[in-house]
Amino acid sequence: MSMNNQGRPTGTGTSSYAASSGSALLPNEPLLFEIGDTEHSGVDLPEVEISLDRLGGFERKTSLDLAGLTEPEAMRHYVRLSRLNHSIDSGMYPLGSCTMKHNPRLNEKMARLPGFSDIHPLQPVSTVQGALELMEELSHWLMTLTNTAAVALTPKAGAHGELLGMMAIKAAQDAAGQSHRKIVLVPESAHGTNPATAAFLGYAVRPIPARADGTVDVQAVKEALSPEVAAIMLTNPNTCGLFEPQVIEIAEAVHAAGAFFYCDGANFNAIMGVVRPGDLGIDAMHINLHKTFSTPHGGGGPGAGPVVLSEALAPFAPVPFLRKGENGLELVEHNEGTALGRVTAFQGQMGMYVRALTYMLSHGGDGLAQAAQDAVLNANYIKARLSHAFSVPFNDYPTMHEALFDDSFLDGTGVTTLDFAKALIDEGFHPMTMYFPLVVHGAMLIEPTESESKQTLDRFCDVMEELAADAKAGNKDRFTAAPVKAPRRRLDETRAARSPVLRWERPVDTLKAAE
Amino acid sequence: MTTKFTPDHEYLRVEGSIGTVGITPYAQEALGDIVFVELPEVGKVLKKGDEAAVVESVKAASEIYAPVSGTVTEVNTTLSGEPGLINSDPEAGGWIYKIEIADAGEIDGLLDSDAYAQLTL
Amino acid sequence: MRYLPHSEAERAEMLGVIGAANIDALFSAVPARALKSFDLGLPAHSPEFLVEAHMKALAAKNHAGADGPFFIGAGAYRHHVPATVDHLIQRSEFLTAYTPYQPEISQGTLQMLFEFQTQVAKITGMDVANASLYDGSTGTAEAVLMARRLTRRNKIVLSGGLHPHYRDVVKAYLKDDADLECLSASPEGQGDILDHIDEQTAAIVVQTPDFYGHLRNIKTAADAAHAKGALLIVVITEVVSLGLLEAPGALGADIVVAEGQSIGNALNFGGPYLGLMATRKEFIRQMPGRLCGETVDAEGQRGFVLTLSTREQHIRREKATSNICTNSGLCALAFSIHMALLGEAGFKRLARLNHANACKLADALAGVEGVEVLNKSFFNEMTIRTPLPAAALVERLAARGILAGVPVSRVEPTDASVADLIVLAATELTTGSDIAALCAALAEELQ
Secondary structure, three states: OOOOOOOOOOOOOOOOOOOOOOOOOOOOOOOHHHHOEOOOOOOOOOOOOOOOHHHOOOEOOOOOOOOEOOHHHHHHHHHHHHOOEOOOOOOOOOEOOOOOOOOOHHHHHHHOOHHHHOOOOOOOHHHEHHHHHHHHHHHHHHHHHHOOOEEEOOOOOHHHHHHHHHHHHHHHHHHOOOOOOOEEEEEOOOOOHHHHHHHHOOOEEEEEOEOOOOOEOHHHHHHHOOOOEEEEEEEOOOOOOOOOOOHHHHHHHHHHOOOEEEEEHHHHHHOOOOEOHHHHOOOEEEOOHHHHOOOOOOOOOOOOOOEEEOOOOHHHOOEOEEEEEOOEEEEEOOOOOOOOOEOOOOOOOHHHHHHHHHHHHHHHHHHHHHHHHHHHHHHHHHHHHHOOOOEOOOOOOOOOOOEEEEOHHHOOOOOOHHHHHHHHHHOOOOOOEEOOOOOOOOOEEEOOOOOOOHHHHHHHHHHHHHHHHHHHOOOHHHHHOOOOOOOOOOEOHHHHHHOOOOOOOOOHHHHHHHO | OEEEEOOOOEEEEEEOOEEEEEEOHHHHHHHOOEEEEEOOOOOOEEOOOOEEEEEEEOOOEEEEEOOOOEEEEEEOOHHHHOOOHHHHOOOOOOOOEEEEEOOHHHHHHOEOHHHHHHHOO | OOOOOOOHHHHHHHHHHHOOOOHHHHHOOOOHHHEOOOOOOOOEOOOHHHHHHHHHHHHHOEOOHHHOOEOOOOOOOOOOOOHHHHHHHOOHHHHOOOOOOOHHHEHHHHHHHHHHHHHHHHHHOOOEEOOOEOOHHHHHHHHHHHHHHHHOOOEEEEOOOOOHHHHHHHHHHOOOOOOEEEOOOOOOOOOOHHHHOOOOEEEEEEEOOOOOOOOOOHHHHHHHHHHOOOEEEEEEOOHHHHHOEOOHHHHOOOEEEEEOOOOOOOOHHHOOOOEEEEEOHHHHHHOOOOOEEEEEEOOOOEEEEEOOHHHOHHHHHHHOOOOOOOOOHHHHHHHHHHHHHHHHHHHHHHHHHHHHHHHHHHHHHHOOOOOEEOOOOOOOEEEEEOOOOHHHHHHHHHHOOOEOOEEHHHOOOOOHHHOOEEEEEOOOOOOHHHHHHHHHHHHHHHO
């Protein structure tokens, strides 16, 4: 049997802390379907008579049973729901590998200009020259920051960008008569999306072990390279928060073997404006605009994952792409000799392009470099302040934008990484990323980003130290019971997964009453 | 009747030519609450090391490999409704599938209970 | 720099605590030749008002939907979004939260997703829906892969009425796949997809209303597919149609994929949009994307969590069921709020209004000399044949300030038989004077 994730403790804790009941500031909000009914509406629309002649007999006969709310009811329902969320705006959100930085509101304002938000993807290109110029300008920034030859803007998210980048590699190799290359090398510390993407495209995934210092074993890469290897997928800085010191050597070895270097750019925030991935020898890299360039995470998306491409891969970019024509910018929407095709219906995440470019222009080249340096400074500051109370698995290099600890400092306390993280909730912080990367036992991955002030970092470190001391002092209950101050105590994930309830159903007694 | 183990934490309980496969108490403890089991089809022919089933906990999904080559003769359909049996009773009620062993010689290559106990110390 | 909190003194103090001589010391793992070895040549940081001026100048070069009569649909629709929707999705707690991996402090997002899943299941008439995908086109590709997993068969047949860009996305996802059959364009609502179903078929993919606006017979398609053990995937690009047309779930669909942009989300030049996916209960474990489920907390209070997440790639790695990671959470929120504001009564009224305006448009177009409306049935979108090449005609109408629809040649450039066709849509925003202006301009151009 394989265990492809470390067994995390589950279950809901056993403490007898007082129940958190609903109050004005921490509401217990009923479901929309328990508040509204099918008659109420918050949108005034005229009732029009229609004939059914042009509906082909396909008019709706079944009921929708959709609850509606008037505007004041809706406003209150969603405002009350919102209060149950932690957010960047309300507190530090040090989720490693997620880059939860400040989201400037100018970005939002610009994205809502009608000239960007109220234009259709299939309008004549003569009527959207400003939009195409914006895409061109964003492309220029992305290519300049990475020193690459081309960029495909359209992917909808990081994983989608990865897919596109690997499709481009496959297309390039097919075109060069190299279709026999069926292996992709993926370091053990990689994001789960990397092996998933490679496998999706039919590649066999060969894991590359990490060295004791948390970096990729160059020798192991060289030994694994062969004429059957299509590419390596490497995250740099890696998921342990370390810059791969021999990345150039790896790139050279990969290229010498006729393979491509796909770089996972999820951690680009550590190096933007400071190191250009193109100088390291990458062939393709996706950039998460929702991480590095502050387009909001929005509770899980939408993201945007443009992919920069080297000279060798540029001809294999997907459609649509921009081209300068006689009458301004043109949008090339169909294959003209390229082999990849189309990965989404339209031009990608325009709303995110506007936000990202706004962010870039606000920072300038100098501000982006300063942001990366501050992100690295903050992570090293946390690492320095906590290294005596916590256990640092890799200490040979300075960390980049995130600080990684393992759970050996909790040995013998009966407190797990999960418990520790949940206790952090009671102190007003969002937990760090837990149990990732997998190469470290009970990992705690902390990414403060550049947005946190020294004052906030100090308060965070004080709380972390206090929690560590309390765990070592034997106050296990504080941790296993946590959180007790959140809108909910620990939730029963086993119950949710064993008998999934994925939608609201009208309670049976209400149905009977209606009969 | 003998019970043998794999380094991947499957057990194989051999009775005549039939082996019963499940995961060890150590493995169920490490995985946490099992929420779903994907069973093999009866009649499926497996080679030693093939993926035979998948067990999912809340946080992990793990493949169950065939400890020996053979043909699936029976699966524990009770697990579809009560996957938690793997947690509460991994070695009896939580068995996963039975296999007609093709090559009894392969059994000798598996770990005995002492060797497996050493592995999970 | 307004977004960076540290003063130089604080930076120096922090470097002292770290024990680093300067910031470059923290980048010591970077090969020397790659570290700041360049001049980016990018502009320096800029005050808010200058950035705003720059962006406004770019925006002003575009012809926005509100600038004149607007009839473009073809997979993205211009509807009214209530002010409340846009206000609420900008609440910090929704806008700046991450994926709800810590359910104790993410109940707002989770409950919203549970409500969203319920709404999507109800309008499609299916058992369950996921918490959203990127958009309708990638959702279609995901549905095709899901059908293959479910049936353990390979052959996929795409209807000639499927949005050509959706077809192209499926083609890219199934690169070099001999088992993908794409039927040729069917602008008149014709098609023989039922003849292409055999015992190797995993699924047929049928869009309704189709790309050309025709309403397709889902019941017949479902019965034919099921008779051969294949699945029916129904694609909907205009989700408002479900307020007036029968739910695909009631007609036998196995997987429904829709573009949800029409409800709550602006046109945005193509994104971000909102992929909806719904299916039968027994197919849940093969459905891609996040799912939110109901449970209880340690004190027995109702709460919500992401569930069945072992299907996802961050856990299953190379065994994952799909490429989806990020979803369209904020777009789903916009959809859910707009749908809650509409309610059943409002949703039906909205759909009827769209259809009524489309009927007026169709009647007016039919009255223009030389224009032929191809649709016997439609919801809010239709195809016309014109005596002139459509692309040039649409361009000339745009020069007059009228966005007249999509020339089919834009999405099917290699098919000469569709070069004289235009797809047009009407919504609740379409006025009588818009229609009059379009028809007058069209009549003049065709004289």
